[in-house]
Amino acid sequence: MRGGPGPDRPADEGRGGPVTADPRRQHLHGVAIPSLDAGTVFDVTVEDGVFSRIEPSGGRSGGETELWPGYTETHAHVSLPANWDDTADDPRIVALQYVYHGVTHVVDMFGFPLVADAWAAGREASTVPYPEIVHCGYAVTAMTNAAGLTGHGVEFPAPVHMIATETDLEHAIRSNVERGGTFLKVMFTDGTEQPDSPVKFSRLSRRVLEFSARIAAERGITAVIDCNTLQETRWAYECGFRLFAHSVRDRTLDAADWKEFEGARFVSTLAGLRPMIMTGEEFRAEYGREGFAETQDIRNLEFAQGIEKPYGIEFGCQETRTAALADMRRNALATLREGKLLIGTDSGNTGAYHGYSFLSELDLLRGDDASLEERLRHQATIGGRRYFDELSGDTRDAHPLSAGETATYNLHAPGRPLSALPLQTVVRGVPIDRQAVARTIAGLRAAGTDPEGEL
Numbered sequence: 001m002r003g004g005p006g007p008d009r010p011a012d013e014g015r016g017g018p019v020t021a022d023p024r025r026q027h028l029h030g031v032a033i034p035s036l037d038a039g040t041v042f043d044v045t046v047e048d049g050v051f052s053r054i055e056p057s058g059g060r061s062g063g064e065t066e067l068w069p070g071y072t073e074t075h076a077h078v079s080l081p082a083n084w085d086d087t088a089d090d091p092r093i094v095a096l097q098y099v100y101h102g103v104t105h106v107v108d109m110f111g112f113p114l115v116a117d118a119w120a121a122g123r124e125a126s127t128v129p130y131p132e133i134v135h136c137g138y139a140v141t142a143m144t145n146a147a148g149l150t151g152h153g154v155e156f157p158a159p160v161h162m163i164a165t166e167t168d169l170e171h172a173i174r175s176n177v178e179r180g181g182t183f184l185k186v187m188f189t190d191g192t193e194q195p196d197s198p199v200k201f202s203r204l205s206r207r208v209l210e211f212s213a214r215i216a217a218e219r220g221i222t223a224v225i226d227c228n229t230l231q232e233t234r235w236a237y238e239c240g241f242r243l244f245a246h247s248v249r250d251r252t253l254d255a256a257d258w259k260e261f262e263g264a265r266f267v268s269t270l271a272g273l274r275p276m277i278m279t280g281e282e283f284r285a286e287y288g289r290e291g292f293a294e295t296q297d298i299r300n301l302e303f304a305q306g307i308e309k310p311y312g313i314e315f316g317c318q319e320t321r322t323a324a325l326a327d328m329r330r331n332a333l334a335t336l337r338e339g340k341l342l343i344g345t346d347s348g349n350t351g352a353y354h355g356y357s358f359l360s361e362l363d364l365l366r367g368d369d370a371s372l373e374e375r376l377r378h379q380a381t382i383g384g385r386r387y388f389d390e391l392s393g394d395t396r397d398a399h400p401l402s403a404g405e406t407a408t409y410n411l412h413a414p415g416r417p418l419s420a421l422p423l424q425t426v427v428r429g430v431p432i433d434r435q436a437v438a439r440t441i442a443g444l445r446a447a448g449t450d451p452e453g454e455l
């Protein structure tokens with residue numbers, strides 16, 4: 001392990017560290033738990049993978065190790081290829097990439113059934129606990145239109161359901177439920193990023209949007225919709241959608257705009273959109289953090305060495321994408337202030353790596369504003385977990401750090417960047433040994449797994 005306290009470390013390490021080494025029973029003394037009480041430290045006992053005791057043990061004096069729930073990635077595509085050579089990592093590697101970075105819960109936003117069997121087999125055989133996952137099956141999108149444009153989603157290497165009638169949607173929902181999907185992902189955007197940028201996809205009609213929102217609500221299924229622009233988001237909201245897979249990217253919303261979106265929640269996805277506009281220098285900085293070489297395909301590093309100018313210049317979208325990212329960030333931060341931001345990445349898009357990019361997202365949202373850190377970490381953990389529970393049908397509304405709950409958490413050193421790896425990640429009571437995880441990933445890569453062959 002890297003330094004710092006954690007249940008896998010031997011004997012008493014004092015404040016913030018463990019005082020027992022029994023693998024089924026862990027004790028943390030004097031850790032801060034800001035999501036319970038900012039001014040107090042706690043003693044925490046874990047037995048058989050469950051918190052058995054979380055009790056105040058004094059006042060916080062500063063500098064204590066902080067305990068937070070594991071991170072929840074709220075916009076992932078586990079089966080899509082994140083690598084620049086368009087290869088997808090083996091799902092057994094993806095699972096380990098997540099827990100390595102302290103991401104213990106993953107919301108897959110379409111495509112997971114492609115790798116569901118390999119994931120389940122890997123989980124069965126793994127000594128390292130996998131993250132919990134909830135998924136929607138395959139997305140629904142528009143039919144091909146008269147101009148020959150397909151609905152958004154068709155361009156990815158995962159199937160989508162094209163819908164025009166209520167029966168189409170009923171069929172899609174039934175198929176997804178049969179595949180283990182628990183929520184509905186609706187693709188709506190025509191691909192416009194900024195005013196006057198080109199239309200790329202066909203779009204669902206108002207009638208389809210209305211019956212999709214209505215039928216999902218009738219079934220008690222949470223529906224997430226993929227929009228880019230303010231106008232698309234407005235239409236979707238009017239038709240009944242309240243949960244948006246991205247923040248608005250063609251404009252920074254003002255107070256009057258926000259009044260139209262009472263009760264709406266938005267997912268941030270900066271990390272998934274930024275690689276297109278990054279310079280060589282930015283790539284080398286982005287790939288230089290701890291954990292990249294240990295978990296990702298290092299051919300991406302070699303690739304980054306060769307980048308001279310951003311792809312956005314070549315593809316004619318450098319300015320629009322740069323502006324879109326700035327709008328998305330400002331809009332995401334407005335929802336953060338309201339407690340309505342869910343933190344995701346769109347990992348599985350090119351250059352948006354499973355696990356690693358979640359920590360990048362936190363830094364991108366923070367920018368230069370240190371005052372956002374506590375709220376960002378709160379939304380990335382407590383906020384994300386409540387969303388995960390909602391999507392998985394868990395209605396108990398329990399705080400994830402309470403007696404009787406599964407002991408899945410991260411320990412963080414105060415004062416480190418949000419993108420820093422946790423001091424320790426524990427999943428269902430099992431401490432993650434990062435060095436062992438890195439060796440397992442290396443072993444899986446060396447075994448010459450051919451993800452394309454397997455998928």
Ligand SMILES: [Zn+2]
Pocket residue numbers: 075076077109346
């Ligand atoms: Zn996505």
